Amino acid sequence: MIPPVFDYHAPAELSEVLHLLGQLGGEARVLAGGQSLLPLLKLRVIQPQAIIDLHKVRELAYVRQAPEAVQLGAMTTDREIERSRILHDLCPLLVETVQVIGDPHIRNLATVGGSVCQADPQGDLSTALLALNARVVLQSARGSRTMPLSEFIVGPLTTALQEDEVLTRVEIRVAADRATSAYLKMARRAGDFAVVGAAVMLWWDEQKRCKEARIALCGVGPKPVLLEAPAAVLRGTRCEDAAIAEAARRASAAVEPYSDPTVSAEYRRAMAAVLTKRAIAKARQGAEVAV
Numbered sequence: 089m090i091p092p093v094f095d096y097h098a099p100a101e102l103s104e105v106l107h108l109l110g111q112l113g114g115e116a117r118v119l120a121g122g123q124s125l126l127p128l129l130k131l132r133v134i135q136p137q138a139i140i141d142l143h144k145v146r147e148l149a150y151v152r153q154a155p156e157a158v159q160l161g162a163m164t165t166d167r168e169i170e171r172s173r174i175l176h177d178l179c180p181l182l183v184e185t186v187q188v189i190g191d192p193h194i195r196n197l198a199t200v201g202g203s204v205c206q207a208d209p210q211g212d213l214s215t216a217l218l219a220l221n222a223r224v225v226l227q228s229a230r231g232s233r234t235m236p237l238s239e240f241i242v243g244p245l246t247t248a249l250q251e252d253e254v255l256t257r258v259e260i261r262v263a264a265d266r267a268t269s270a271y272l273k274m275a276r277r278a279g280d281f282a283v284v285g286a287a288v289m290l291w292w293d294e295q296k297r298c299k300e301a302r303i304a305l306c307g308v309g310p311k312p313v314l315l316e317a318p319a320a321v322l323r324g325t326r327c328e329d330a331a332i333a334e335a336a337r338r339a340s341a342a343v344e345p346y347s348d349p350t351v352s353a354e355y356r357r358a359m360a361a362v363l364t365k366r367a368i369a370k371a372r373q374g375a376e377v378a379v
């Protein structure tokens with residue numbers, strides 16, 4: 089399959105990207121890892137007049153530990169996340185999550201910016217980033233703005249990105265102290281997108297009681313969601329089996345799953361409970377060692 093004809097731009101500076109987006113706006117698409125964009129081009133689902141390739145913009149590829157946040161440049165690949173010492177220490181949830189995305193070839197190319205902007209309802213990385221309370225930084229020639237990821241992803245393949253904006257950075261401001269986490273996904277075959285995925289972050293006090301919990305699921309609605317009801321059950325408990333079972337029940341009650349030709353909504357709802365339960369139990373197990 090051959091993509092439609094387009095003008096190709098490969099600027100080396102972010103300022104050039106912003107200038108081009110300001111000029112071309114809705115006629116242009118930004119290219120990151122290309123793992124989602126290229127199939128859409130080849131299938132002619134989208135036919136932009138111009139592609140702005142970000143690969144030469146080296147200032148967009150980094151993992152940094154800033155004073156108040158861990159920062160991931162938009163062009164940081166899944167593989168770089170997997171190998172990052174900073175993320176191993178401060179956000180192991182992300183490291184665990186990228187290991188179940190696609191296969192090594194995909195992970196060498198797919199980027200954090202592309203994954204978030206693709207807004208796939210079954211996106212693993214967006215789900216983990218929701219549990220980490222991530223924020224996105226969007227830039228245009230007009231200036232920059234920051235917003236919670238939960239507001240940025242609007243619906244299936246739809247974000248709050250304006251036509252002249254590019255996502256430059258994802259920021260995570262979570263305390264790593266006394267925190268444990270887990271990401272689990274159920275897929276039909278190894279390397280597939282999740283049928284349902286569950287990301288869990290738990291924070292513990294000195295008595296090994298859960299101080300704070302964040303639970304996000306994907307594959308259960310039009311976009312990955314952060315669920316308050318199951319998290320609320322866990323706060324103040326030691327995450328005993330009864331609390332976990334109630335959290336799992338609440339998770340399956342809170343979601344609005346859809347059916348597709350391969351998986352029914354009922355099955356997704358059942359899997360929401362199963363994966364929530366297993367992911368909390370796995371994060372609790374981590375607390376026995378780490379807290």
Ligand SMILES: Cc1cc2nc3c(=O)[nH]c(=O)nc-3n(C[C@H](O)[C@H](O)[C@H](O)COP(=O)(O)OP(=O)(O)OC[C@H]3O[C@@H](n4cnc5c(N)ncnc54)[C@H](O)[C@@H]3O)c2cc1C
Nearest residue numbers: 118120121122123124125190198199201202203205212255
């Ligand atoms: C075979 C296969 C298996 C996969 N398996 C999984 C899986 O198991 N789990 C999973 O979560 N994902 C999976 N993916 C998706 C993969 O993670 C994608 O690569 C990712 O979702 C998109 O990242 P990308 O860097 O390739 O973005 P691209 O494909 O380059 O771009 C995606 C979209 O985001 C826009 N965009 C990209 N970067 C920016 C930016 N900085 N600012 C503004 N807009 C931007 C593009 O214009 C485009 O609309 C799979 C993909 C394939 C091909």
